[in-house]
Structure formats: structure tokens, C-alpha cells
Amino acid sequence: MQNHVRRIFERQAKADPVKITAKDIELDIDGFRCIIDGMNIELTQKEFHLLQILMLNEGRTMTRDYLLNTVWGYDYYNESRVVDNHIKNIRRKLGTYSTSIKTVISVGYKYEKNI
Template structure:
């Protein structure tokens, strides 16, 4: 999933980004509100974490504009402690509100709650451990590679939907990846060999979809 973190404090930005990257999120950063809006207009952002006080365009105004266009979930960060400020953020459409200073791990938990990300997801005899980057089948560690895990995670986040090779490359390999799209096919094949043939469907000419049978 794609997260935008916007804060004009470079130290705060660096710390928060490090924590979220460790959790496997694709991160975009901005140091002012104008840059934050530009990123949201040009990329699919699932969650925007916005500092209230930013140059050019305030975080609260960015929130207002994002919610008007229904672009993303929004979590506001602020050093403000007044209840009226919290009320204003929620009235404008913010989905959550965290006061500074905060513990980064708490922020991650709040973000995951907004994105409906569970710690462990089980289906079809598999258990996907999101924090640990592991996939288990009938209790046994499948020892998937990093790319295989993130492929499964991406497919799981969009289960039932067909994802093209280009989308999978952007989400798993990164937007700056230069190489053959067919590398996706190779990794999908290896992942299927581990998790089972029936879960990941191929749609010829379109892409791949994770389809979980009703249990």
C-alpha cells in the first residue's frame, strides 16, 4: 500500500519513513502542503499522514482538498493540544488524529487500523504474517523470498481484482525498476509452487488475481 508522509521537519520525516519502510509500505514524502497535493494527484495514495503546520499549504487544507476529491484516508499529526483543533480536523474529514510527540510504533498501528491491515491473515491453509514477512502453510514456513512475500501481500491487498504486470512491478519492484515485465511471471510461478496452484489465477493478456475460495 502507498503512504504519503508530509512533514516539514526533516528529522521527524526521516524517523517515521524508516519505521513505515520496515513494515513494507511504499512511501512518498513531502515537506510542504503543495508538494503533498501534487503527489496525491499523480499517484494512488492509500493513506496520507499530514503534519498540521506546513509551508505553502497547511496540512488541514491538504486534508480538506483530499477529502473533497475522496483521494485517500487522512491521519493528521499536530503539536496542537486543544480539543477544538482535534474537532476541527475530524469535522474537515480527517480519519484519525495523533498528537506530537508520539511513539512511531503507535502511529503504525493507527495507520494499519485505518487501512484494515491485520497482523496475520489466514486463508486456504495459509497464514501470511505481515510484520514478519513470512508465509506459512499448514504451520510450516514456506521460506518465501522477499519479492515472493511482497507479491503475495500485494495480491492479498487487492484480492479478487486483476493486477497487471506493470502494477505488480510498480508495487513490488518500485516505480524506478528497469527490466523485463516477464520477471513477474517467473516470481509468480515460484510463488505458486510454494502456496499451491489454485490461489493465484492467470488472466491471459491482463495479469494475475488472488482468488480465495469460500471456506
Template sequence: MALLLALSTSPDAESLLPALGLLPHELRRHPLDPGHLVTLPEADAILVDAATDLVAARSACRLLRTAAVDAPVLVVVTEGGLSAVSADWGFTDVVLQSAGPAEIDARLRLALAHAAEGEPVRVHASGITIDEQSYSAKLHGRPLDLTYKEFQLLHFLATHPSRVFTREQLLSDVWGYDYFGGTRTVDVHVRRLRAKLGEAEQIIGTVRNVGYRFNLHDEEQRAQD
């Protein structure tokens, strides 16, 4: 059982993640405003309410990152607000407000395990540098302005270089098993990601009639072989 702290402008903390009530975790509410974020009570993980107030949630996440809070931070958002969430907020993960108990429990478990591992992993491949802690990515030192899903997609592919993933696999591993959108979502995000990579768009390769992969530079591929 984990002790969870819900940062919300709503007085009803239980409504933040309705399915959480089906899990054996303890939930406590804390005001979502800068004045109350200076000192936080102890918690295993922090839930930030972006479903009610996106602007306040963004400010809270950045403040928590600046304060170097040890507990993992999960942003709770509606599906409609998901496009407004950006990787530069500095959170650990995002969970939809409508998520079921199995997904919530899995995301909490993984976030807590990740926090216990200590130092985050940095990925360096094909000119791409990915920092998990700051949710930032650079191409040859140039920051990439990625949305949260674009960052997740790039991170997932880069951590499995040269491996081909079908669109269905990417939907499951990046968007989550309960995502109801079609595989066209993957194509749209790949296209946007390639546009932001510019001349390096070939890093995200297409395998005809199969899916996508992260292409390593020739010298990196030879080193792996």
C-alpha cells in the same frame, strides 16, 4: 526530518545511500557488529548496510528483531545482492543502494507510518497466513520458504483478494516505479511462488491477457459477497 542510524562496516556512512544526501534527514553511523548492537542510540529508523556485507547485515537484522527494537529497519542492498535477501531476516523494508531520493523518502515515510500504527496486520485467506512483523508466510500451518520478493508478491496479492492486477501494476507496486526489468520478472516470480505453494498453486490465478489475482476459497468469496 527523521534521525537515521546507519549500521555499516564502512566508515563513510554517506556512501551507503548516496541520494539520501539530497533529503533533509540526519544520518549517523554505528558499527555493524554484534558487540555494538546491544545498545543503540536513539533513532527514528535504522539502515542496515547489506551492500557491503550481506552476512553481517543478516546477523544484525536478526539480532535487532530478537531485541525487539522499535524503530523500523531498512536493509540497503545492491541489485546484485537482492536475490540473497530473505524474508526471515525480519526487517521492515528493502531499498536499493542506487535508489533515488523520491523512492528513499517514500520508503522511509511508509516505514515510519507503519511503525506508528502499532500492531502488524496478519492476513488469513485461502489457507495462507501472512505475518508482516516476522515476514513469514504459512500454508495450512506449513512454513513457506520464500525470498523477499516472493513474500512481497504474495502479501500484495493476498491483501487485495480477487482483484486482478496487470504485470505492469505488479511491477510498479511490488518492485517499485524505478525498476528497469521487464514484465517477464513478474511471470518468473509467480512461477516460483506457485511451485512453493505446491498443490495450492491455484491460489495465484491467471486471467488470460490481463494478469494475476489471489483466488479466495468459494466459502470465503461468498462471505465477502
């Protein structure tokens, strides 16, 4: 029985890390890394989580309130601009891929990989 359990754990340890890939942008969830064109892009924790949510919900508009509640974990009253500022920073770091994050005026943001 112990050998069986050990083999299961060994297989799980060898499993591929969870990744989200869209075009040349790759989010390595386990390694907390963003890789673009083979280069590691430094994102803060909040930026990483925002990009992760947008990429996981590709094509769907994510409201500022939803992003605030999900990433910050609580209502951030009168400070919805905090999302805008983080999105601005993410776009700057994504460079030519920044156009993948679309603004939905007065609502929020969505991710589209068709650059």
C-alpha cells in the same frame, strides 16, 4: 503522565501481529513469514510482497505493470516476464494452494481463495 505513556506502549507491544489469512495460507506481515498448514514456507522478499499484494486485493486483477511498479518500485521496461517468473516460483512453493493465484491472460494475476 509517564505511566500513561508507558501503558500505551506496553499495549501496542502486546498487540497481535498483522496477518493476512486465506484458507490455510497465512502471511505474517510483521514476522515476514508465510505459513501453510502450520509449516513455514520460505519466500524471497519479492515473492512475499507479490503474494501480499495479491492476497490483500483478493478477487481483483492486478496488472503486471502495477505489480512491477509496486514491488520493484520503478518501471521495469521490456521485462514484464520477471513478474511471471516470480509468480511461477510462488505457485511452486504454495504446492496444492497454487491454484489460488489465477492468470488473467494478457493482463496480470489475481488471488482467489476458493480452491
